[in-house]
Amino acid sequence: xxxxxxxxxxxxxxxxxxxxxxxxxxxxxxxxxxxxxxxxxxxxxxxxxxxxxxxxxxxxxxxxxxxxxxxxxxxxxxxxxxxxxxxxxxxxxxxxxxxxxxxxxxxx
Amino acid sequence: xxxxxxxxxxxxxxxxxxxxxxxxxxxxxxxxxxxxxxxxxxxxxxxxxxxxxxxxxxxxxxxxxxxxxxxxxxxxxxxxxxxxxxxxxxxxxxxxxxxxxxxxxxxxxxxxxxxxxxxxxxx
Numbered sequence: 001x002x003x004x005x006x007x008x009x010x011x012x013x014x015x016x017x018x019x020x021x022x023x024x025x026x027x028x029x030x031x032x033x034x035x036x037x038x039x040x041x042x043x044x045x046x047x048x049x050x051x052x053x054x055x056x057x058x059x060x061x062x063x064x065x066x067x068x069x070x071x072x073x074x075x076x077x078x079x080x081x082x083x084x085x086x087x088x089x090x091x092x093x094x095x096x097x098x099x100x101x102x103x104x105x106x107x108x
Numbered sequence: 109x110x111x112x113x114x115x116x117x118x119x120x121x122x123x124x125x126x127x128x129x130x131x132x133x134x135x136x137x138x139x140x141x142x143x144x145x146x147x148x149x150x151x152x153x154x155x156x157x158x159x160x161x162x163x164x165x166x167x168x169x170x171x172x173x174x175x176x177x178x179x180x181x182x183x184x185x186x187x188x189x190x191x192x193x194x195x196x197x198x199x200x201x202x203x204x205x206x207x208x209x210x211x212x213x214x215x216x217x218x219x220x221x222x223x224x225x226x227x228x229x230x231x
Contacts, residue, residue, distance in 0.1 A: 032215050043204055043221035044155070050213040087155060091216035095143070095168040097208075099155040 002026055002093050006086075006100035012108040017078045021103045023071045023088035032092035035064055035073045038102075039084045047086075048073060075105075083107050110135040112205045112222035119228050120199075126192040126227055130205030131185070135220075138164045138183045143208040145218070146179060146190045148201040156201075160208065161188050195229045202226050 003026035013019050023033065031051040036044035046055045048064035051071055061076040075082055088100040116128035130144070137144050146158040159169035161179045169177050173192070181188040192199060206221040 031213065034215065034217050036218070043206075043224055044218070045221075046217055046219055049211055049217045050215040053211070053213070055217075055219075089155075089218070091208075094216050095157070095160055096170065097157040097216070097218075099157075101154045 001096060002029065002090050002098055004088055004090055004098050004100040006088060006103050008103060009101065010104040010106065012106050013078055014108045015078050015080055019075050019078060019105065021073045021086055021105075023066075023073070023100050025069045025071075025090055025092075027092075028068050029090045029092035031067050032090055033064075033066065033071050034089045034091065035062075036087045036089060037082075037084045038087065044087060078105075080107075110207060110220040112207065112220060114203060114205050114222045114225040116225060116227070118226055119230065120195055121231050122196055122229055123194055126190070126195050126199065126229070128190045128203055128205075128225065128227070129187050130189070130222060131187050132207075133186070135207065136183075137161070137181050137186055137188050141209070143216075144181070144188045145206045145208055147204045147206055147218070148199075149204070149224075150198075150201040155204075158190065158192075158203075197229050200227065200229045 005024045033051045035048040038044040052064045085102045085104045111133045113131045120126045143160045143162040145160040176193045178191045202224040204224045206218045
């Protein structure tokens with residue numbers, strides 16, 4: 001299985017801050033990497049696909065980058081509604097999809 | 109807009125079979141363009157892909173669960189179902205159904221999800 005490792009596991013930040021979350025895969029996955037946002041009691045929501053493509057309807061303050069084994073999700077100016085848990089997910093080894101362990105973004 | 113809704117018992121006894129159904133609206137489970145998946149998430153833990161059904165009846169499963177999992181479809185009701193046998197406490201989780209689609213880049217995304225259903229394994 002391809003292992004996905006996110007860092008940090010949790011992060012405290014303030015409204016207006018710029019934050020970056022990192023995801024590393026255990027092998028080369030090209031750009032087969034997606035990012036999701038999950039709020040308590042809700043299903044995950046697709047934010048970024050193919051490492052850097054913004055899903056329709058997602059605010060432009062979200063951006064993704066990377067290829068190969070190292071990826072980042074950046075939120076340029078945190079808004080109150082952005083405090084949530086973020087997951088990366090690889091689809092390189094379709095259909096054995098795997099997710100990262102999550103990064104919980106909390107209000108400082 | 110595609111919508112998915114999980115249904116089934118919220119409590120299952122150890123060693124019994126967990127059975128859930130996902131009802132799809134706004135899309136067809138028999139469509140060859142999409143795949144229909146089950147994913148689970150134990151409390152405070154990461155998401156785990158369980159398996160998928162596509163083309164009306166073809167299936168793939170996570171090898172870690174394959175011996176206990178069956179996913180089937182009912183195109184007349186536009187539903188697909190999950191059966192997980194011989195459940196143990198570690199199978200307690202929120203179970204989601206979700207659709208996957210191929211993007212133009214060939215990357216597969218989970219683009220629509222159900223709200224999730226908590227299933228507790230306990231006597």
